[in-house]
Amino acid sequence: xxxxxxxxxxxxxxxxxxxxxxxxxxxxxxxxxxxxxxxxxxxxxxxxxxxxxxxxxxxxxxxxxxxxxxxxxxxxxxxxxxxxxxxxxxxxxxxxxxxxxxxxxxxxxxxxxxxxxxxxxxxxxxxxxxxxxxxxxxxxxxxxxxxxxxxxxxxxxxxxxxxxxxxxxxxxxxxxxxxxxxxxxxxxxxxxxxxxxxxxxxxxxxxxxxxxxxxxxxxxxxxxxxxxxxxxxxxxxxxxxxxxxxxxxxxxxxxxxxxxxxxxxxxxxxxxxxxxxxxxxxxxxxxxxxxxxxxxxxxxxxxxxxxxxxxxxxxxx
Amino acid sequence: xxxxxxxxxxxxxxxxxxxxxxxxxxxxxxxxxxxxxxxxxxxxxxxxxxxxxxxxxxxxxxxxxxxxxxxxxxxxxxxxxxxxxxxxxxxxxxxxxxxxxxxxxxxxxxxxxxxxxxxxxxxxxxxxxxxxxxxxxxxxxxxxxxxxxxxxxxxxxxxxxxxxxxxxxxxxxxxxxxxxxxxxxxxxxxxxxxxxxxxxxxxxxxxxxxxxxxxxxxxxxxxxxxxxxxxxxxxxxxxxxxxxxxxxxxxxxxxxxxxxxxxxxxxxxxxxxxxxxxxxxxxxxxxxxxxxxxxxxxxxxxxxxxxxxxxxxxxxxxxxxxxxxxxxxx
Numbered sequence: 001x002x003x004x005x006x007x008x009x010x011x012x013x014x015x016x017x018x019x020x021x022x023x024x025x026x027x028x029x030x031x032x033x034x035x036x037x038x039x040x041x042x043x044x045x046x047x048x049x050x051x052x053x054x055x056x057x058x059x060x061x062x063x064x065x066x067x068x069x070x071x072x073x074x075x076x077x078x079x080x081x082x083x084x085x086x087x088x089x090x091x092x093x094x095x096x097x098x099x100x101x102x103x104x105x106x107x108x109x110x111x112x113x114x115x116x117x118x119x120x121x122x123x124x125x126x127x128x129x130x131x132x133x134x135x136x137x138x139x140x141x142x143x144x145x146x147x148x149x150x151x152x153x154x155x156x157x158x159x160x161x162x163x164x165x166x167x168x169x170x171x172x173x174x175x176x177x178x179x180x181x182x183x184x185x186x187x188x189x190x191x192x193x194x195x196x197x198x199x200x201x202x203x204x205x206x207x208x209x210x211x212x213x214x215x216x217x218x219x220x221x222x223x224x225x226x227x228x229x230x231x232x233x234x235x236x237x238x239x240x241x242x243x244x245x246x247x248x249x250x251x252x253x254x255x256x257x258x259x260x261x262x263x264x265x266x267x268x269x270x271x272x273x274x275x276x277x278x279x280x281x282x283x284x285x286x287x288x289x290x291x292x293x294x295x296x297x298x299x300x301x302x303x304x305x306x307x308x309x310x311x312x313x314x315x316x317x
Numbered sequence: 318x319x320x321x322x323x324x325x326x327x328x329x330x331x332x333x334x335x336x337x338x339x340x341x342x343x344x345x346x347x348x349x350x351x352x353x354x355x356x357x358x359x360x361x362x363x364x365x366x367x368x369x370x371x372x373x374x375x376x377x378x379x380x381x382x383x384x385x386x387x388x389x390x391x392x393x394x395x396x397x398x399x400x401x402x403x404x405x406x407x408x409x410x411x412x413x414x415x416x417x418x419x420x421x422x423x424x425x426x427x428x429x430x431x432x433x434x435x436x437x438x439x440x441x442x443x444x445x446x447x448x449x450x451x452x453x454x455x456x457x458x459x460x461x462x463x464x465x466x467x468x469x470x471x472x473x474x475x476x477x478x479x480x481x482x483x484x485x486x487x488x489x490x491x492x493x494x495x496x497x498x499x500x501x502x503x504x505x506x507x508x509x510x511x512x513x514x515x516x517x518x519x520x521x522x523x524x525x526x527x528x529x530x531x532x533x534x535x536x537x538x539x540x541x542x543x544x545x546x547x548x549x550x551x552x553x554x555x556x557x558x559x560x561x562x563x564x565x566x567x568x569x570x571x572x573x574x575x576x577x578x579x580x581x582x583x584x585x586x587x588x589x590x591x592x593x594x595x596x597x598x599x600x601x602x603x604x605x606x607x608x609x610x611x612x613x614x615x616x617x618x619x620x621x622x623x624x625x626x627x628x629x630x631x632x633x634x635x636x637x638x639x640x641x642x643x644x645x646x647x
Contacts, residue, residue, distance in 0.1 A: 057543075057547075060546075060547050062543060062546045062547055065449075086549075087549075088549075089546075089547055089548070089549045090547065090548035090549025090550070091549060094547075094548075095544065095547040095548070097540065097543075097544050097547070098540075101539075101540040101541065102540045102541055102543070102544035103541055103544070104541040104545070104558075104559050104562065104563070105541070105563070105639075106562045106563055106565075106566075106637070106638060107558075107559070107562060115545075115548060115549075115550055115554070116550075116554060116558055143638045143639070143642065145638070145639055146642065159548065163548075
């Protein structure tokens with residue numbers, strides 16, 4: 001079956017002016033490849049500043065005016081042009097944003113979800129969506145500042161669900177929630193996926209992602225460096241990229257070992273592997289290689305010259 | 318409700334203190350003025366031909382012989398009894414002069430206030446919505462040009478074009494010259510108010526438009542607009558439903574704060590158009606050492622400006638749901 005969303009070699013660039021004169025083109029996402037099947041939750045995991053939100057905005061066609069995008073995005077088998085994404089966003093493709101600041105502070109929740117459409121059909125659709133998440137009709141008359149953190153999160157999910165979307169993009173939908181509340185929210189995503197929607201779940205929290213996702217794409221400095229199934233994380237030797245390994249070791253139950261150094265800023269790395277500076281297994285060619293291709297290994301994908309697994313093979317020989 | 322009453326009460330106390338301060342500063346400035354009231358109002362030649370008794374009586378009339386502190390306290394005491402004194406130049410009660418002048422200026426000030434507010438809002442919202450594009454550049458260019466133009470110069474320019482060259486509108490005054498007071502029609506008054514009101518509006522627009530534009534740009538860069546876009550709302554819907562709504566609160570503040578600028582601007586503009594309004598009276602009182610009138614005008618206009626700001630604060634409570642619902646819950 002064709003995936004509901006298929007991103008190939010997507011790059012996002014920002015045009016900046018240095019000291020007001022010199023134009024600089026800054027790559028924020030580089031050569032990203034990712035797919036989401038219907039009924040599947042794919043988590044995109046990466047540190048803040050790795051370009052995750054721009055991925056969501058790129059799919060929805062709402063990137064800021066000083067940026068442009070390259071590569072192809074296919075939605076339900078057809079190319080997702082800017083015109084098509086303008087038509088589909090908010091209908092078949094829905095965004096679930098981070099929190100209450102994404103609601104207009106001066107507009108009542110109900111008015112906001114209805115998007116200015118007063119018809120009875122829309123009214124009852126919104127009411128049903130809110131009810132599904134335990135929010136009564138009185139919620140519609142509230143202003144965003146009157147919602148609790150958890151309520152706001154449920155309102156945002158309801159806003160997506162009300163449209164009956166086939167693809168849901170959730171951009172960090174759980175920060176500030178305690179573990180139990182976060183799990184409840186993720187449970188809603190599982191439910192939506194089980195009903196047949198594809199869910200792209202963008203987060204910085206690997207541990208949380210693994211509780212719900214089918215597949216995990218690891219994002220580093222604007223690149224996908226590994227795509228692995230959630231199963232792979234149960235046996236760390238199945239993981240392919242040194243960064244993913246390091247992430248795994250940084251999880252509290254696996255030793256809580258921090259990764260030294262910091263992720264480079266977008267545009268800082270011009271050649272070689274962006275992770276080279278933090279990698280414990282870095283080799284000379286890692287810093288000079290013109291391009292490091294995304295390779296398929298063990299049913300997943302990795303962007304590394306010497307991924308784990310292959311390396312073992314070399315060692316045994 | 319109790320909260321709002323308390324709020325209003327506090328504001329009124331501050332207003333009383335402010336008016337006291339304003340009157341004191343005006344008085345001190347007047348004392349420091351190098352103009353000798355006798356020489357300015359009676360004239361050097363006339364003074365020379367007067368007997369010492371006459372000069373003494375004049376000095377008493379203009380208050381030159383009274384110590385400043387005593388003069389101020391005397392003024393303050395009668396104002397607290399509701400008596401603003403008698404204008405020395407017009408020989409009429411100060412409140413009568415102000416009432417008459419204010420009713421002349423009212424048409425002018427109100428028109429300028431409404432026009433600059435509405436036009437400024439429209440221009441600001443348009444510029445913000447088209448940020449960086451041609452309409453924005455044109456509007457911003459216009460606003461910057463106007464902000465750096467002195468109001469009196471603009472007044473002279475308009476006078477030159479519309480009254481002298483084209484002859485469409487009268488050169489000055491608030492009513493036609495040589496017409497009996499009861500023969501003056503509203504149309505006459507209107508025609509005479511057009512140019513001064515236009516000058517005040519044109520200069521007032523720039524400030525409001527530039528501020529509104531900033532607020533609009535902020536709103537359009539906000540998370541909630543991003544989300545509205547992600548939910549498929551059109552640009553028009555975003556500007557009208559979210560942009561305008563979120564610009565409305567700062568716009569209220571701006572609109573009422575601009576009262577002070579309109580009144581301030583009217584002083585110069587009325588002078589250029591010889592428009593017998595409050596602004597012109599203020600200039601006359603200042604130059605003619607008419608202390609009671611000047612103090613009266615300053616206090617009353619300060620009160621109007623303060624009242625404007627108070628209204629803005631109270632309107633916030635009506636418009637902003639955070640304050641409205643917050644106060645209702647108490």
